Amino acid sequence: xPIFPLDNSIEFPHPSLAEPDGLLAIGGDLSAARLLQAxxxxxxxxxxxxxxxxxxxxxxxxxxxxxxxxxxxxxxxxRKQTFTYTRNKAFTEVLRSCKTxxxxxxxxxxxxxxxxxxxxxxxxxxxxxxxEAWVDNELVGGLYGxxxxxxxxxxxxxSRQSNASKFAFIMLVRDLVEEGVVLVDCQVHTAHLESLxxxxxxxxxxxxxxxxxx
Numbered sequence: 001x002p003i004f005p006l007d008n009s010i011e012f013p014h015p016s017l018a019e020p021d022g023l024l025a026i027g028g029d030l031s032a033a034r035l036l037q038a039x040x041x042x043x044x045x046x047x048x049x050x051x052x053x054x055x056x057x058x059x060x061x062x063x064x065x066x067x068x069x070x071x072x073x074x075x076x077x078x079r080k081q082t083f084t085y086t087r088n089k090a091f092t093e094v095l096r097s098c099k100t101x102x103x104x105x106x107x108x109x110x111x112x113x114x115x116x117x118x119x120x121x122x123x124x125x126x127x128x129x130x131x132e133a134w135v136d137n138e139l140v141g142g143l144y145g146x147x148x149x150x151x152x153x154x155x156x157x158x159s160r161q162s163n164a165s166k167f168a169f170i171m172l173v174r175d176l177v178e179e180g181v182v183l184v185d186c187q188v189h190t191a192h193l194e195s196l197x198x199x200x201x202x203x204x205x206x207x208x209x210x211x212x213x214x
Contacts, residue, residue, distance in 0.1 A: 006054070010034040015042050015056035015203060022057030022188075030118035032125060039146055039153055040214055042207050044187055047110045058203035061193070063184040065177045069197035070170055077163055078170070083133040083140070085171040091123045091130040094142040098156035111156065119155070122146065131172035133164040141165040143172070145185075150213040152176055153185040169196065183209050 004013045006028030018024040024043060028034055030052060038044060043056045070078075077083070099111035122128035127148065133141035141164025143157035152172075159165035173184060173196075185206075186198045 010037045012038060012041050012043055012054065015058075015207065018056045018058070022055045023053060024056050025054040026051055028052060028054070030114050032118070032121055032127075035118060035122065035146075036127065036148070039148060040210065042203065042210050044153070044155075044185075045115070047112050047115065050112070052114075055187075056203065057188060059200040060203055060206040061186040061189045061198055062201055062206065063173070063186055063193065063196065063198040065173050065181055065184055067197045067199075068170065068173045068177075069195065071195070074163065074166060074170060077167060083135060083164060083167045085168065086132045086134065087172070087175065088123075088130055090132050090139055090142070091128065091144060092120060093139055094130040094132060094144050094158070095119060095156075097139070097142065097158045097160075098144065101158045101160070119144065131168040133159075133161075133168040135161065135164075142168045147181075148214050150180055150182045151185065151210065152181050152183075154187065166192070166196070169193075182213055 003019065003023055004025040006025050010033050013024060015024060030045065038054060043054050045052045046055050047053065095116055099116060119128045127146050128144060129147050130144040131142055132139055140161040141159040143154060143165060145152055145154040157165040157169065186193045
């Protein structure tokens with residue numbers, strides 16, 4: 001399959017045309033209109049270098065919120081109130097922390113300055129949200145993503161203290177269950193999220209859920 005170059009149009013090729021690794025298209029801008037169209041189509045941006053690459057992997061790594069797994073140790077952390085949980089209290093700080101925190105085994109970050117500006121704009125427009133974990137008044141973990149309809153598209157998380165990002169994720173997912181969200185898009189596999197109940201589903205199933213619930 002070819003990798004499709006994007007022009008000024010915000011329309012994307014169908015995800016079924018993606019490469020085996022999920023790479024579908026290259027180029028274009030990070031306008032709010034293009035980003036939201038990408039999420040609606042089951043596509044997300046991920047940089048390698050200075051040019052945006054657009055991905056739609058098959059299978060897709062997702063979490064059904066009601067299938068969230070909370071370990072005994074995490075239940076104890078929640079019960080002991082080790083962390084304080086908030087939403088949208090520190091979106092900018094969460095995004096910047098996801099961008100700058102050192103990640104073992106990774107040479108850099110995929111969150112470019114352009115992405116930082118774009119998702120801050122989406123936050124102002126009410127689409128991008130954050131969840132935070134605090135100890136006293138110090139931000140020690142969190143995550144951000146996009147909320148559209150009954151879906152949440154997770155983008156990145158960070159932790160400066162053991163279990164902080166996991167705590168923020170668990171608390172957010174519990175909120176999302178109460179709000180009727182039926183799917184959390186985790187994009188690609190991580191052992192961290194698998195331990196919380198995330199699983200692989202086919203792209204076709206994923207796209208069907210998008211069509212129904214977004």
